[in-house]
Amino acid sequence: MEYIPGGQLKRLFSRNLTDLQASQVIKSLIQGIAYIHDRQIVHRDIKPDNILLQRDDNDCLDVKIVDFGLSAVFNLTKGATEKAGTLSYMAPEQIANSNYSKKVDIWATGIIMWKLLAGGDHPLYTKGDSQSYFFEKLQYFPMNSYPWKFPPRFSRLARDFFVKLCSYPASQRYDARQALKHPWITRTSDDEIPLTQKEQLSLYDTETELRKIARLAFFVSVAKSKLK
Numbered sequence: 001m002e003y004i005p006g007g008q009l010k011r012l013f014s015r016n017l018t019d020l021q022a023s024q025v026i027k028s029l030i031q032g033i034a035y036i037h038d039r040q041i042v043h044r045d046i047k048p049d050n051i052l053l054q055r056d057d058n059d060c061l062d063v064k065i066v067d068f069g070l071s072a073v074f075n076l077t078k079g080a081t082e083k084a085g086t087l088s089y090m091a092p093e094q095i096a097n098s099n100y101s102k103k104v105d106i107w108a109t110g111i112i113m114w115k116l117l118a119g120g121d122h123p124l125y126t127k128g129d130s131q132s133y134f135f136e137k138l139q140y141f142p143m144n145s146y147p148w149k150f151p152p153r154f155s156r157l158a159r160d161f162f163v164k165l166c167s168y169p170a171s172q173r174y175d176a177r178q179a180l181k182h183p184w185i186t187r188t189s190d191d192e193i194p195l196t197q198k199e200q201l202s203l204y205d206t207e208t209e210l211r212k213i214a215r216l217a218f219f220v221s222v223a224k225s226k227l228k
Contacts, residue, residue, distance in 0.1 A: 004064055006053025009112070013048075013120030015058075019155050020187065022116040024061040027185045029109055032065045034176035037074075037102045044094075045070040045085045046108035048115070074102050087134065088125050092168050095138050103170040106179065110165030117158065118151045123166075157184040164196055172196050 012025065029051060036043060043050075043065065050067040053060055070084045083090075083097050091107035093100040114123045124137050150159050161184040167173045178194045179185065 004052045004054055005056040006060055008049055009051040009063060010048035013115055017116055019158060021061060023184055025116060026113050028063045030176050030179050033105050037176050040074045041071055042074045042102045043071045043105050046105045047086045047089045048112060088122060092138050093170055101170055103173045103175060106165050106173055110162050113162055117153050
């Protein structure tokens, strides 16, 4: 078995990573997630304990995903419903025992991103919260647009990227390949921010409506010219 001497990812929480360093860690993580998702595998327990640094080196930000004990082959037609994973990294749909997809791994990645930029703090869990109270927070999330209180170290792009990783419902969330194209990951300002599925549908509806208006204006113009 390969020896990975760098230890668990959570050792980075106390290092005050820069925006760039945090981006490099998350990019490495999402590349691994994209690899397993392309093979129709959902991990279901993405968390710092299951992410190891490849080297015992302060400059090493490449990671490896381990512990596939709760992973499953994803069935596109049926989805998954079994509650599996670690509560504080579960997506709302995963908690609710409803149908969920590979995007639960993306939600967990967003939580890890937050903790990397917030010194280990969780965006929803506060020290002292009981399990039942945290569960209530996750139940609250799907019904309301949760008021994320971003720490000062979140850049504008980091905020946009986080929201696209931790949106609900899952149709508003990035998949792994979309996430890898976001400017916060690519570090290229010329790159456009990929649209989520909901944003794509909204844009399509808008364009369709504009085409209808244009056709109507054309017909009205033709009709007026004939009347003359």
